[in-house]
Amino acid sequence: MEKSFLEFFKKFSQLNLSDILEIYKISSIKSYKAGEKIAQEGDQFDFALGILKGVIRTYVIKSNGEERTVRIALEKDFTACANCLLNDGKSNEFLEAVEDCLVIQINTRKFKELTQQNIRLLRFWSDNIGQVLNETTNRILFFVVMTPEERYQALLDQNPEIILRVPQKYLASYIGITTVSLSRIRSRKANSNN
C-alpha cells in the first residue's frame, strides 16, 4: 500500500488497518493534469475522490451554455458527483482538475457493498456524509444571510486557500455572481483598505 494512501486514511478513527486495506483494494491512485476533465455530465462516475494533492472543482452547465462552479475541493477533502454518490444515478455535474492533482479514487459501488458486512465502514461512510452535510448547510447560510460582497469577504476570512488557488472566473459563480461583479468587489475593497 502506498504511504500516501495510509497517511490519508489514518485520520479516520473509525477504521482499523484491515478496514483501510479493504478500501485500498477497491481504490486506485490517479493523477490528473491541470485543466483535465475527471468526470462529465451523463457519466456513471461511481467514485469518491480523496484529494492527496491539488484542487478539484465541480461545475454544471446551464441550458444557455454557461458554466457555474458549485463545489471546490482541496487536499484532504473528499469530492464526488453528487447524483452518482447519493442516488446511484448519472452525473449532472462535471469534475475538473484546477491544478495538477493526485487523488485516491474509491469505487463507491463496491464500497457500498462492503458496508453491508463491515459496520465500521458504514460508520465511516455515515460520519463523512454527515461532515459533508454540515459543510453544505453552512454554504446555504452563506447564500441566505450574506450579500455577494460579504460572501467574498467570508471566503477571504475563512478559506483564503481557495481564493489563492482558484482563478476568479471559477470563484465568481461559486460566490453566486459574475466575474465582472467579483472584479468590482475586489477593486472596491482595495480602494477602501488604504
Next chain:
Amino acid sequence: MEKSFLEFFKKFSQLNLSDILEIYKISSIKSYKAGEKIAQEGDQFDFALGILKGVIRTYVIKSNGEERTVRIALEKDFTACANCLLNDGKSNEFLEAVEDCLVIQINTRKFKELTQQNIRLLRFWSDNIGQVLNETTNRILFFVVMTPEERYQALLDQNPEIILRVPQKYLASYIGITTVSLSRIRSRKANSNN
C-alpha cells in the same frame, strides 16, 4: 404505539418492527401551535423532528437583528438544528412552527447510542443523512445557477406546497431576497402571464 408513529416509520424499509419500537422508546409526540418556538439559538436541542402535520421553518438572526429563513420542512420531512444533530453542539438556529404542528421528536443522543448496537438503525441514519445531503446539494444549485426570479419560479414549479403554506415574509429570505423584491417578482409575473 400510536398509529401515526408506526405509519410514519413504515416507509423506511431498512427498519423492522422491533427497530421502530426502539425508536419509539426514545421518542415523544409533541404538538406546537402556529407561531410557537420549538428551539432557540443557544439551546442544546438534541432532537430530530419527524413532521406528522404542519410546517416548520428554521431561521437565524443576523447580528443586525434581521431574520433569515434557511430551511422549510413539511409533512413527512425530518428537520433538526443542524449543529446539534451533526456536531453535538448548541443550536445556532431557531425552529418555529409555521402552522399548528404535530411532530415525532426523537432523542438523537439516545438514537446515536442505539446505532452502536443496531446496524439497521445506523443504516437508517446514514440513508436519511444522505437524503438530506442530496436535497441540500440541490438547494445550493438553486442559488448558484438561478437568479432570484428563477428561484421563485423553480419553487413554484417544484414545490408549490411551500409557497401556498408559508407567508411571503419567510419565503423571501428562503429564496435569498427581501420581501419587497419578492413582491415585485410576483407582480411582474402576474402582469406578464395575461
Next chain:
DNA sequence: ACAATTAATTAACAAATGTTATTTCGTGGT
C-alpha cells in the same frame, strides 16, 4: 363584527449587479 395589528403591495430613490464591449494584464507555449 370591529378594531388593532401585521402582512403585502406600491412608490421613489440609491446602490449593486448583470450585460456587453474594450482595454490591460498575465501566462503559457514555441
Next chain:
DNA sequence: ACCACGAAATAACATTTGTTAATTAATTGT
C-alpha cells in the same frame, strides 16, 4: 524572449435589487 491567447480590470448602460416610507390588504383577537 517573444507572441498569442485567455484572464482580469475597466467602462458604460440596462436591469434588478435593496432601502425607506407610505398605502392597501389581510389577519388576529376581543
